[in-house]
Amino acid sequence: MGNYSRTEGVRTAYPADGRFSYGKRILEELGEQFDLPELFEALRTPGKRLCARVNLLRGSPEEVLEELERTGYEPETPYPYEELVCVRVEGPFEVPLTDAVVVADKRAAESVLMGADLYAPGLLEAKGVKAGEPVTVLAEKTLEPVGFGRALFEGEPPRRGKVVETVVTKFKAPKFRELKSFEKGLIYPQSAPAVAAVRALEPEGLVVDMNAAPGGKAFHAYELLRGKGKVIAFDISKKRISKMMEEMRRLGHSFEVVRADSRYLDLDFPHLVGKADRVIVDPPCTAIGVIPKVWDVKKDEDMINAFEYQKQFVKVAYKLLKKGGLMLYSTCTLTKTENERVVEFAEEMGFEVVEKDTPWGKTPVKVSPSVHGEPGFFIAILKKK
Ligand SMILES: C[S@@+](CC[C@H](N)C(=O)[O-])C[C@H]1O[C@@H](n2cnc3c(N)ncnc32)[C@H](O)[C@@H]1O
Incomplete structure (x- = not known):
């Protein structure tokens, strides 16, 4: 058999077991906020539950709950969002070892x-x-x-x-994609923090999603608008947009999805400047909060590059928003540089932090696998003054 050595390609930074290799600055930032052994342990697990958002334009949560029960799951609705149904993840289990x-x-x-x-x-x-x-x-x-x-x-x-x-x-999680409800476009598998993010934004009027694909937040915004507003979704990736269009068909939604570099939307789509009531900025990040991870490698420069990139979307979001309009800034990572520092940058530009309730406290809020048993996520709502 080939040479798959235990630590090949993984520089061990912390803990000393070859699973996580994070740059010094990243580790410092994580260490300031979390108990590191607890965090690294939690990053290896899927979290307490797996959830799916019910497409309320297509059906009711009851229909989905009934199907989950019929399939042998014990669904839960522990969040203050009627569209969110969840199932507990079971495990960890001992995985038998064989020669093969x-x-x-x-x-x-x-x-x-x-x-x-x-x-x-x-x-x-x-x-x-x-x-x-x-x-x-x-x-x-x-x-x-x-x-x-x-x-x-x-x-x-x-x-x-x-x-x-x-x-x-090792763990047993619900297979939402195998349900009839999935096939019928009744559900979209999504984490509770991602659902909370769009709920905190309270979509209305014209919603511009600057980093839309594969579409989770844009679809949710569209559903919450209930035909009383409009979504325009942008993304740069052809592959991810084609996945989004497939999902859009499954869900039965219909709104404009445009392939564009959102860092230049103000120049390429000048008719949108000053017109948006809501803007979603959900940019690429170091994704440290995405769980479960079997291992992960992130350098400090990945974080710094992401920070520089993220600020460019925030600048354009400011231009697209009407005065008094709201921006959702969210990431699936836990570093301060990509979250709190970006919010500070937004405030310097003329945004004002808005406090909105979430199940984990008021925004800006950071949800963590080790503290909350959820995928790591950051949610901030900012108002253009
Ligand atoms: C975290 S993902 C977005 C997830 C999405 N909001 C959802 O809820 O399903 C970040 C997205 O940003 C897109 N992206 C990266 N650079 C971009 C750019 N310059 N302009 C527009 N989109 C970009 C990526 O293709 C990726 O789909």
Whole structure:
């Protein structure tokens, strides 16, 4: 079998187990806010529950709750949002170790960890695998066992399709995408903090989403508008926009989605300047709050580059907003540089922080896997003075 050594490619910064390699400044910023051992432990788990947002334009939460119960889940509605239904994640479970192993790439390993089967594109290496026989799925680099199941191939791994059907996985999370409600466009899997972010914005009038794809927040805003306003969504990525259009069809929504570099919307779409009631800035970030992670590597320069990029969207958001209009600034990361520092920058520009309620306190609020058992997320609402 190839050379998948335990720490290959992962520089160990903290903790000393080869899983997380974060730059010194990132670690300092995280250490100022969180208990690091607790945070790194929490980053390896999926959080307390997995949630889906009900598309209230298509149906009711009751329909989804009924289907979840019929399917054997015990749904919960612990948040103050009628559109949010959740199911507790079970685990961790002991994953049996076998002689036959396959190594999955980071993304596939993180899905298997949550209960998914392993598909060919995520398979990196295989050893001693016989079709129909038990096999353990290991995560690349750390070689942590994430799942155990039945191999569906022998010899040369196939290039497409399912390769391991899992039986035991480290955690067991609901499979929303397999529900009839998903097929019918009744639900959109989304975390509670992401839902809280758009709720805090209270969409009205013209909503411009500057970083829209794959569409979670734009779809939510569209649903909350209930036909009384308008959404225009921008994103730079062709691939992500095409995924968004697919989702838009599934949900039965219809609004304008435009491929553009949002850093120049004021120049390329001058008719939008001063016209927006709400702007969503949900820019690329270091994604430290995205869970579960089997390992992660982030350099300080990733954080600094993200900060410089994020500020450019905030500047343009200011131009697009009407006086008194609100911007949602959100990220799925936990550093101060990409969150609090960007809010300070916005305030220097003429934005004013607005306090809105969320289940975790008033905005600006940082939700953390170790403190709240939720994916890491930052929500700020800023008003153009
Ligand atoms: C965190 S994701 C957005 C997620 C989305 N808001 C949602 O809720 O589903 C960030 C997005 O910013 C987009 N992006 C990056 N640079 C951009 C740019 N210069 N202009 C517009 N979009 C950009 C990426 O393609 C990516 O889809």
